[in-house]
Amino acid sequence: MANPVTEFWRRYRRNGAAVVGLAILCVVVAMALSAPVFFPTNPLRLVGPAELWPLTDARFPLGTDSLGRDIAAQLAHGAGTTLIIGLVASLVATTIGVGIGAAAGYYGGLVDDVLMRFTEIFQTIPNLIFLLALVAVLGPKIEHVVIGIGLISWTSVARLVRAEFMTLREREFVLASRAMGMSDLRIIVTQILPNAIPPVIVLASLIVAGAVLFESALAFLGLSDPNIASWGGLIGEGRLLIRTSWYVCALPGLAILLTVLALNLIGDGLNDVLNPMLKNR
Amino acid sequence: MSPLLQVCDLTTHLFTVEGVVKAVEGLSFDLDADETLALVGESGCGKSMTALSLMGLVPDPPGRIVGGQVLLGDRDLLQLSEHEMQKIRGNEIAMVFQEPMTSLNPVFTVGDQIVESVLTHRQVSRRQARERAVELLDLVRIPDPRGRFDDYPHRLSGGMRQRVMIAMALACDPDVLIADEPTTALDVTIQAQVLDLLGELQGEFGMGVILITHDLGVVAGIADRVVVMYAGRKVEEAPVDDIFASPLHPYTQGLLGSMPRPGLEERLREIPGVIPSLIDMTPGCSFAPRCAKAMARCREEQPDHATIGDARVVACFAAEEEVAGRGLAVDT
Amino acid sequence: MALLSIRDLMAHFETPRGTVYAVDGVNLDIGSGETVGLVGESGCGKSTLGKAILRLIEPNFGSIVLDSVDITHLKRRQLARHRHKVQMIFQDPYASLNPRATVGRIIEEPLMVNGWGSDRERKERVAWLLEKVGLPTDSLKRHPHEYSGGQRQRIGIARAIALNPKIVICDEAVSALDVSIRAQIINLLTDLRDELGLSYLFISHDLSVVEHIADRVCVMYLGKIVEIAERERLWAMPLHPYTQILMAAVPVLDPKIARERKKIIPRDELPSPLNPPGGCRFHTRCPYAQPKCRDEEPPLRPLQGRQSVACHLVTEQADGSIAYPTMAAEAAPKNDVRGAPA
Numbered sequence: 001m002a003n004p005v006t007e008f009w010r011r012y013r014r015n016g017a018a019v020v021g022l023a024i025l026c027v028v029v030a031m032a033l034s035a036p037v038f039f040p041t042n043p044l045r046l047v048g049p050a051e052l053w054p055l056t057d058a059r060f061p062l063g064t065d066s067l068g069r070d071i072a073a074q075l076a077h078g079a080g081t082t083l084i085i086g087l088v089a090s091l092v093a094t095t096i097g098v099g100i101g102a103a104a105g106y107y108g109g110l111v112d113d114v115l116m117r118f119t120e121i122f123q124t125i126p127n128l129i130f131l132l133a134l135v136a137v138l139g140p141k142i143e144h145v146v147i148g149i150g151l152i153s154w155t156s157v158a159r160l161v162r163a164e165f166m167t168l169r170e171r172e173f174v175l176a177s178r179a180m181g182m183s184d185l186r187i188i189v190t191q192i193l194p195n196a197i198p199p200v201i202v203l204a205s206l207i208v209a210g211a212v213l214f215e216s217a218l219a220f221l222g223l224s225d226p227n228i229a230s231w232g233g234l235i236g237e238g239r240l241l242i243r244t245s246w247y248v249c250a251l252p253g254l255a256i257l258l259t260v261l262a263l264n265l266i267g268d269g270l271n272d273v274l275n276p277m278l279k280n281r
Numbered sequence: 282m283s284p285l286l287q288v289c290d291l292t293t294h295l296f297t298v299e300g301v302v303k304a305v306e307g308l309s310f311d312l313d314a315d316e317t318l319a320l321v322g323e324s325g326c327g328k329s330m331t332a333l334s335l336m337g338l339v340p341d342p343p344g345r346i347v348g349g350q351v352l353l354g355d356r357d358l359l360q361l362s363e364h365e366m367q368k369i370r371g372n373e374i375a376m377v378f379q380e381p382m383t384s385l386n387p388v389f390t391v392g393d394q395i396v397e398s399v400l401t402h403r404q405v406s407r408r409q410a411r412e413r414a415v416e417l418l419d420l421v422r423i424p425d426p427r428g429r430f431d432d433y434p435h436r437l438s439g440g441m442r443q444r445v446m447i448a449m450a451l452a453c454d455p456d457v458l459i460a461d462e463p464t465t466a467l468d469v470t471i472q473a474q475v476l477d478l479l480g481e482l483q484g485e486f487g488m489g490v491i492l493i494t495h496d497l498g499v500v501a502g503i504a505d506r507v508v509v510m511y512a513g514r515k516v517e518e519a520p521v522d523d524i525f526a527s528p529l530h531p532y533t534q535g536l537l538g539s540m541p542r543p544g545l546e547e548r549l550r551e552i553p554g555v556i557p558s559l560i561d562m563t564p565g566c567s568f569a570p571r572c573a574k575a576m577a578r579c580r581e582e583q584p585d586h587a588t589i590g591d592a593r594v595v596a597c598f599a600a601e602e603e604v605a606g607r608g609l610a611v612d613t
Numbered sequence: 614m615a616l617l618s619i620r621d622l623m624a625h626f627e628t629p630r631g632t633v634y635a636v637d638g639v640n641l642d643i644g645s646g647e648t649v650g651l652v653g654e655s656g657c658g659k660s661t662l663g664k665a666i667l668r669l670i671e672p673n674f675g676s677i678v679l680d681s682v683d684i685t686h687l688k689r690r691q692l693a694r695h696r697h698k699v700q701m702i703f704q705d706p707y708a709s710l711n712p713r714a715t716v717g718r719i720i721e722e723p724l725m726v727n728g729w730g731s732d733r734e735r736k737e738r739v740a741w742l743l744e745k746v747g748l749p750t751d752s753l754k755r756h757p758h759e760y761s762g763g764q765r766q767r768i769g770i771a772r773a774i775a776l777n778p779k780i781v782i783c784d785e786a787v788s789a790l791d792v793s794i795r796a797q798i799i800n801l802l803t804d805l806r807d808e809l810g811l812s813y814l815f816i817s818h819d820l821s822v823v824e825h826i827a828d829r830v831c832v833m834y835l836g837k838i839v840e841i842a843e844r845e846r847l848w849a850m851p852l853h854p855y856t857q858i859l860m861a862a863v864p865v866l867d868p869k870i871a872r873e874r875k876k877i878i879p880r881d882e883l884p885s886p887l888n889p890p891g892g893c894r895f896h897t898r899c900p901y902a903q904p905k906c907r908d909e910e911p912p913l914r915p916l917q918g919r920q921s922v923a924c925h926l927v928t929e930q931a932d933g934s935i936a937y938p939t940m941a942a943e944a945a946p947k948n949d950v951r952g953a954p955a
C-alpha cells in the first residue's frame with residue numbers, strides 16, 4: 001500500500017466540494033496567521049471615524065464600526081480567535097465524549113446505564129439556554145465560552161463512541177488482548193480507541209463548525225469576551241446598528257457562514273475517506 | 282440432445298480502483314437437464330461471480346461481463362434486456378444464496394416471502410399462491426408447514442431458513458437451480474440434510490443444478506460432474522468418480538491430498554504458497570508458482586483446455602504429457 | 614495429575630429471553646502434551662467452554678485447576694501470573710488481529726503486558742517466533758490487512774505461543790481457511806506441538822480435522838459432554854447416538870461410498886439452549902429414544918477403555934461387552950464383540 005498520507009489525499013481529492021472546503025479553511029487560517037503582519041496594532045484600538053462604509057476610505061477597505069475600529073483588522077485577528085474557540089471547544093467535547101462513551105461501551109451493564117442516563121440528561125437541556133446561563137453566571141470570558149460550548153457538544157460524541165466500542169469490544173482481537181492479561185485501560189486506549197477514532201474525527205470537525213456558530217450566537221446576544229477581537233464580537237457590536245450600518249454585522253456573518261460551510265464540507269470529505277477505509281481494513 | 286445450459290467463454294471483470302479483477306476468465310461448461318454439476322474452488326476464485334453472471338446480477342459498477350455466451354435453450358442470456366432477464370430469473374433460472382441469515386427479509390413472514398416469489402411469475406390468485414407456498418414448505422420437509430407459514434425468519438434455525446430459501450427458489454419450477462454454497466453456514470448434520478434434500482428435489486423436478494462449493498467432500502455424495510476452478514479459470518472438469526479416483530490437474534491432486542483422511546497418521550500434504558491475486562496475473566498458468574510439476578513452459582504460456590477421452594477436460598501441460606504417456610487421446 | 618482439570622463447570626448467560634445454559638456441568642482433563650478434540654453443533658457451548666477456561670467468561674459454578682493451581686476464583690492480579698500458561702487461537706483471522714497495529718507489535722504485545730525480558734530480548738523473541746510460524750522477517754512493520762487469511766492465522770499462532778504456554782485452546786482455528794491453506798496451518802500446529810510439547814484443546818465442528826489431530830475426542834451436545842473416548846476407539850465404535858449421527862454426516866471423499874452409505878438423519882434440529890429438554894437432552898432428536906430418556910438424565914459413565922458415554926441405552930454387560938443402539942439392528946440394541954476384553 002502507498003504512503004498513508006498520499007493515499008489519504010488521493011481519496012480526499014475525489015470529493016470536489018471537500019477540496020473547496022479545505023481551500024476556504026486554508027484562507028481563513030492564512031488570514032489568522034498573517035493578521036499580526038498586516039495589522040500589527042491592537043484591532044480594538046479606535047483608529048478612525050465611526051461607521052465608515054466599506055470601500056470609501058483606502059485606509060479602511062472594509063470600513064469601521066460604531067466606535068471607529070478597523071473592521072478588516074478585526075476580521076483578520078478574529079479569524080484566529082474564532083478558529084481557536086472552535087478547535088478547543090471541539091477538543092473539550094471530544095475528550096469528555098470519548099471518555100464517557102468508551103467507559104459506557106466497554107463495560108456495558110450498570111456503568112453503561114448510569115452514564116447513558118447522565119448523557120440523556122445533558123441532551124435534554126436546551127443547549128443555548130444552558131450556555132447563556134453558564135456564561136452569565138461565570139462571566140463572559142473566553143475560557144468560559146469554550147468550556148460551555150464543550151459541555152453542550154459532547155453528547156453526540158459519547159453516543160457515537162459508545163456504539164463503536166460496543167461492536168469493537170466483541171471482536172476477537174479484544175478477546176485476545178484480555179487473554180494475554182492486558183488491563184482494561186490499556187485495551188481501551190491501545191486496542192479499541194485507534195479503531196474507533198476515524199468516525200470521531202468526522203464528528204469533531206462538525207463540532208468545530210457548531211462551536212463557531214454557538215460563539216457567534218453568544219456574541220450576538222452580547223455575551224462574548226469584550227477584550228478579544230472575534231467575529232462574534234463584531235456581530236454583537238454591529239447588532240445595534242443593523243438598520244443603518246448593516247455591513248458591520250454582514251461582513252463577519254459572511255465570514256462565519258463560509259467557515260462553517262467549509263468545515264461541513266471537510267467533514268463530508270473526511271467521512272468519504274475514513275469510512276470506506278474502515279470497511280476494507 | 283443439446284444441453285440445457287451452455288456457458289461458452291464467459292469472462293467477467295471487475296473494474297476497481299486497485300485494478301481490473303479478472304474474476305471469471307474464459308469459463309465454459311455445459312449443464313444437462315437432470316444433472317448436478319459441482320463448481321469447486323477456493324475463496325475468491327470467481328465462483329459467486331460466475332453464478333451472478335449467469336443470473337445477470339453482476340454488480341455494475343464495478344463488474345461487467347466482457348465476453349462469452351450463456352445459452353439457455355437457443356437464447357443467449359447475455360444479449361437479453363434487463364426486462365427480459367427479470368422474466369427468466371426465478372422462473373427459468375433460480376438461485377439459492379450462501380447466507381441463510383441475511384438472504385431472507387426480516388420484516389415479512391416466510392410464507393409471505395414465498396407467496397411473493399410465486400406471484401412474481403405466475404398469474405394466480407393470492408389464495409392459490411398461498412396453497413402453493415404451503416405445498417413448497419412441505420416439499421422442503423419443514424414440519425408443520427401451515428404453522429410455520431406465519432413465522433418470521435428469526436424464529437427459524439439456519440437449516441430451516443436455508444430450506445425456505447430453497448422453497449422460494451423452487452416456487453416456479455425452474456429448469457436451472459444455482460445453489461451458491463448453500464450449506465457452508467450450516468452444521469454437518471444439517472448440511473447433510475440440506476444436501477440430501479437438494480439431491481432428492483433435483484431428481485423429482487428433473488432440474489439441472491449447479492452446486493457451488495469450496496468443499497470437495499460435499500461434492501462426492503451429490504454431484505454428477507465436477508468443474509474445478511482456480512483463479513477465475515476452469516482447470517479441470519470430469520465426472521465425479523474420475524475426479525476422486527484419478528485427478529489430473531496438480532491443483533485438484535493437491536486439494537485432495539491436503540484433506541485429512543481417516544487412518545492416515547502422517548503430516549498432511551500441503552499446497553505451498555498462497556492463493557494469487559486476480560489483479561496482477563502472471564503470464565503462464567496461474568497455478569505455476571505453487572505447482573510441484575511446473576516446467577519452464579508453464580510460466581510463460583497459458584495451458585489450453587485439453588479434452589481427454591470423451592468426458593474429461595484439463596488445463597495443464599504436465600497433465601497432458603502424463604496422459605499422452607499413458608497412450609490416451611488428448612485433444613486440444 | 615492432569616495439566617488442566619475441569620470439574621462440574623457451568624457458564625450461564627442471563628439474557629432478556631431467559632437463561633442460556635451454554636456450558637452446563639462439564640468435566641474434562643487434559644494431560645501434558647495431549648491434544649483433546651472438542652466437537653459438537655453450533656451453539657452447543659464449545660467456545661464458551663474455551664473462554665471459561667481462560668476466564669474470559671466467568672464460570673457460574675465448578676472449578677478449573679491449571680497446573681495444580683485452582684484458578685477458578687483467583688483475583689485479577691493473581692490470575693495474571695497464571696495467564697501465560699493458557700492461550701487461545703481464534704477462528705476469524707480477520708477479526709482476531711488489531712487492524713491498526715503492526716505485526717511486530719501484535720506479537721510483542723503479550724510479552725510487554727507480562728513484563729517479559731528487556732526490549733532487545735523481546736525483539737529477538739519476536740523474530741524467533743516469526744521464523745517458527747513461517748512468516749517472512751520483513752513482517753514486523755507491516756499491518757495485518759497486507760496478509761492473506763492463512764498468514765494472518767500464523768500471526769495469531771505466533772501471538773498465542775509467545776509466552777510459552779503449556780496449553781493452547783484452538784477455537785475453530787482452521788475453519789475459516791481454504792482447503793489448501795488449512796493443511797499448512799494444521800501441519801504448523803502439529804509441528805509446534807511436537808517441538809514445544811504443547812497441549813491443545815482443539816475445538817472444531819469438522820470431524821475429519823479433529824480425527825487427524827486429536828488424541829482424545831469429546832463430543833458436546835447442548836452444554837454437556839455426551840461422549841469422550843480415545844480417537845481410534847471413537848471412530849471405530851461411536852456409542853452415543855449423537856456421535857453416530859455426527860460421524861454419519863461427515864462428508865467422505867469417495868463418491869461410491871458417499872452415494873451408498875446410509876445416513877442417519879436426526880429427527881429435528883438443535884433445540885434452544887434457553888430451555889434445554891429435560892431428561893436426556895438429545896431425546897427430542899434421538900432415533901432410539903425410550904420413555905426413560907424423557908424423564909431421567911443419563912450421567913456420563915466411564916466404560917472400560919477410557920471411553921465415557923451419557924446414554925441410557927449404552928450398558929456394560931456382565932461379560933464386559935458393551936451393548937449400544939445402532940441402525941444395523943433397529944429393533945434390539947446389539948452386543949458388540951469388540952468391546953469384550955481379550
Ligand SMILES: Nc1ncnc2c1ncn2[C@@H]1O[C@H](COP(=O)(O)OP(=O)(O)OP(=O)(O)O)[C@@H](O)[C@H]1O
Nearest residue numbers: 295297302304323324325326327328329330331559
Ligand atoms: N464488489 C466487488 N468489488 C471488487 N472485487 C470484487 C467484488 N466482488 C468480488 N470481487 C473479487 O472478485 C473475485 C471473485 O469473487 P467471487 O465472489 O466470485 O469469489 P468466490 O469464488 O465466490 O469466493 P468465496 O468462496 O469466498 O465466496 C475475488 O477475488 C473478489 O475479491
Ligand SMILES: Nc1ncnc2c1ncn2[C@@H]1O[C@H](COP(=O)(O)OP(=O)(O)OP(=O)(O)O)[C@@H](O)[C@H]1O
Nearest residue numbers: 626628633635654655656657658659660661662886
Ligand atoms: N455473551 C453471550 N450472551 C448470551 N448468550 C450467549 C453469549 N455467548 C454465547 N451465548 C449462547 O451460548 C450458547 C453457546 O455458545 P457458544 O458460542 O459457546 O457455541 P459454540 O459451540 O462455540 O458454537 P459455534 O460452533 O457456532 O461457535 C449459544 O446458544 C449462544 O447463543
Ligand code: SF4
Nearest residue numbers: 893896899906924925
Ligand atoms: S439416552 Fe436415550 S435419548 Fe439420549 S441418546 Fe441415549 S437413547 Fe437417545
Ligand SMILES: [Mg+2]
Nearest residue numbers: 328329330461
Ligand atoms: Mg462466493
Ligand SMILES: [Mg+2]
Nearest residue numbers: 659660661784
Ligand atoms: Mg464457537
